[in-house]
Amino acid sequence: MNTVAPAPTPTTRALTWCLHLLVIGLLTLAAGRAVAGDPPHPGGTVAAAALCASVYATGPLVRRHRRPRRVAALWLAAVGVMWLVLLALSPEAVWVAFPLYFLQLHLLPRRAALVGLGEVVDGGLPCLLHMARLDDATLPDALERLCATTSARHRLTARFRLTGAPAPLPAAHEVALLRIAQSALANTVRHAEATTADVTLGYHGDHVALGVADDGRGFDPEGLPAPDPTTGGFGLVAMRARAQAAGGTLAVDSAADHGTTLTARLPLTPSSETRPEARP
Incomplete structure (x- = not known):
């Protein structure tokens, strides 16, 4: 079976850059609101956002590894754990769940991606909904x-x-x-x-x-x-x-x-x- 990934097209390149910009933009938003507002742990929120961005930025190194699929899964897991830490510090980070969903579908095997999707849906979306409910309860x-x-x-x-x-x-x-x-x-x-x-x-x-x-x-x-x-x-x-x-x-x-x-x-x-x- 051929395991060589297809060459990226201009469309996939554009989508990839949009995904990168979305992740960095959302992490920057969470850090910026922590600085501008009055959260319990502003320093920790900024540090967690910066660390999450740093881990995410190592993603291009995955393709150079001899076992890229396994390394991609571990990299995605590290990004996910850092996101959960950030989410515990700042509810604003819940929006990062959406680009993480697309990352899981792209990087993981189909069955694992569906499991990952369940984790994001169980994790990010209910958090967003219940955050809204806590405004009036x-x-x-x-x-x-x-x-x-x-x-x-x-x-x-x-x-x-x-x-x-x-x-x-x-x-x-x-x-x-x-x-x-x-x-x-x-x-x-x-x-x-x-x-x-x-x-x-x-x-x-x-x-x-x-x-x-x-x-x-x-x-x-x-x-x-x-x-x-x-x-x-x-x-x-x-x-x-x-x-x-x-x-x-x-x-x-x-x-x-x-x-x-x-x-x-x-x-x-x-x-x-x-x-x-x-x-x-």
Whole structure:
């Protein structure tokens, strides 16, 4: 079978440059708004955007490698991880999901590209939609709605519980917690074979905790294989990156046939440091 890539045409060259300009432009936009606005971590946002752009800029080196397809998958995985870190720091980075979608279709084998597309659709688009919903709803409301939607669409009973008095959170923290809950429930639906899942949001003085517990088959957290860019295995890695980018932690407690409990803890930011738009 001939594995030589077809020579690029003027049209494909133009599309490629448009894609490059779109990625760099969106990353610049996220960094610029971090500098111009008042986000919780402006320096971290700018650094993450710059690092993501730097990793992306190494893309042309992929074709020179002796195994370009595998290296392309690893490069795309690195870009994706950096994007998720940036997304945890700045919701503005959600728009980068669209050029990443085209990159996956172009670089990965068809089956892996479809898996990657599912990750982008599950990751970028719901984040964008829920960011808009958070403008007119509290984080507890959004989590409760997420549980209701999950129960309606899947053979899983998802229940929400709130403990403690809700406190103001930066917008980036709210988006991070919502995305962690989405990813955890998505993993439960796909892999756990569970019948129920309990989502708990608790405010505990100096920190907020999000817990997602299911009664599924469980797994050995220490025995998980390394993330594979061709199968979309970045769920726990992405969730942990989100928590750590927000200054928090993510813990997983699971065992075979004993279900899984995932707990994310983020520090509570004093209300004086919270942007006005962080709350509806």
